[in-house]
Amino acid sequence: MEQTIDKKGMMASDKVDENQLLVVKGLKKYYPVKNGFFGGATKTIKAVDGVNFEVKKGETFSIVGESGCGKSTTGMCLNHLISPTSGEIYFNGKTFKNSKNKEIKELRRQMQVIFQDPYSSLNPKHTIKRIISEPLVINRMGSKSEIEDRVRSLISLVGLGEHHLNRYPHELSGGQKQRIGIARALALNPELIICDEPVSALDVSIQSQILNLFEELQEKLNLTYIFISHDLSVVEHISDRVAVMYLGKIVEQGTREKIFSNPQHPYTQALLSSVPIADPKLKKSKNRIILKGDPPSPKNPPKGCHFHTRCPYKVDACEASYPVMKKVSEGHQAACHLLT
Ligand code: SF4
Numbered sequence: 001m002e003q004t005i006d007k008k009g010m011m012a013s014d015k016v017d018e019n020q021l022l023v024v025k026g027l028k029k030y031y032p033v034k035n036g037f038f039g040g041a042t043k044t045i046k047a048v049d050g051v052n053f054e055v056k057k058g059e060t061f062s063i064v065g066e067s068g069c070g071k072s073t074t075g076m077c078l079n080h081l082i083s084p085t086s087g088e089i090y091f092n093g094k095t096f097k098n099s100k101n102k103e104i105k106e107l108r109r110q111m112q113v114i115f116q117d118p119y120s121s122l123n124p125k126h127t128i129k130r131i132i133s134e135p136l137v138i139n140r141m142g143s144k145s146e147i148e149d150r151v152r153s154l155i156s157l158v159g160l161g162e163h164h165l166n167r168y169p170h171e172l173s174g175g176q177k178q179r180i181g182i183a184r185a186l187a188l189n190p191e192l193i194i195c196d197e198p199v200s201a202l203d204v205s206i207q208s209q210i211l212n213l214f215e216e217l218q219e220k221l222n223l224t225y226i227f228i229s230h231d232l233s234v235v236e237h238i239s240d241r242v243a244v245m246y247l248g249k250i251v252e253q254g255t256r257e258k259i260f261s262n263p264q265h266p267y268t269q270a271l272l273s274s275v276p277i278a279d280p281k282l283k284k285s286k287n288r289i290i291l292k293g294d295p296p297s298p299k300n301p302p303k304g305c306h307f308h309t310r311c312p313y314k315v316d317a318c319e320a321s322y323p324v325m326k327k328v329s330e331g332h333q334a335a336c337h338l339l340t
Helices: 014-017 070-079 101-110 127-138 142-155 162-166 174-186 202-221 232-238 257-261 264-273 278-286 318-319
Strands: 018-033 040-055 060-064 086-091 112-113 190-195 224-229 239-248 249-255 326-327 332-333
Touching: 014 101, 018 224, 040 070, 040 224, 040 249, 060 070, 060 086, 060 232, 070 086, 070 190, 070 224, 101 112, 101 190, 112 249, 127 142, 127 174, 142 162, 142 174, 174 202, 202 224, 202 232, 202 249, 224 232, 232 257, 239 264, 249 257, 249 264
Parallel strands: 060 224, 060 239, 112 190, 190 224
Antiparallel strands: 018 040, 018 086, 239 249, 249 332, 326 332
């Protein structure tokens, strides 16, 4: 259906759906690369290649896939940390395409990012108090004493004490550092948080504490999350809906239940079959799908379905054309020629 957009960039159809926070249509991020030492013909890396999804207010939407599939680049394009090559992004029904710096700054206020490595994302020369108060100071969010009150309430919100405020990042554990990253992301009262592999640098025991904190904060503050991860156990724990990416494209998306109990795309099936199972009895009954080789280079993706070089179910059509996304059931779609 064609969308009509008014002068403020509002989509006509989105004005009525107040539950929809983010709509992404045909998002692409291409990088030109020179071939060889002396230049030569330019090739294009299609890091993100025509991605579509929607995120509802208050839900956790996860993007999963192997390293290099384009999931983090998608996240960075959403709040214009990197500029998309093309595509439409609507936040609360408003597009920020061709927006001025002031509008992009406002978008970033409402859409914060939490990064994978809590240590390198915190300035080692600054105290925790300064790190958390920085976004409030830059955005002039109150007087000095109001900012100090806000910093105290943020540190307690993430389960740390006021005594941590005068410490430096190197004096904290990995989990405590990630709590500081979360406090800083919450400082400006965002509606959406993009969590880019937020627990993968942490020990397993700490991971569950941080995941519980994400869930508590979501309920308390009515937050919406985009959760980017390669770890399917984490994604199964935290998500409402899941999109699976392969070589810059979403190959399957649906509710957590549908993706985990009835995966339709051979790539999703292979990913799920590789999730480790602790119970030895269940382990024996599980059919592991071993994929051939590494993912192809995004500089030179295979023609047709990008997955055909590794797919155990490949048919002739798979090399000829890229499969369209088909509806499997309500709230569940996949792109595979085998789906009728
Ligand atoms: Fe496999 Fe063909 Fe389906 Fe691609 S379209 S996932 S190659 S069966």
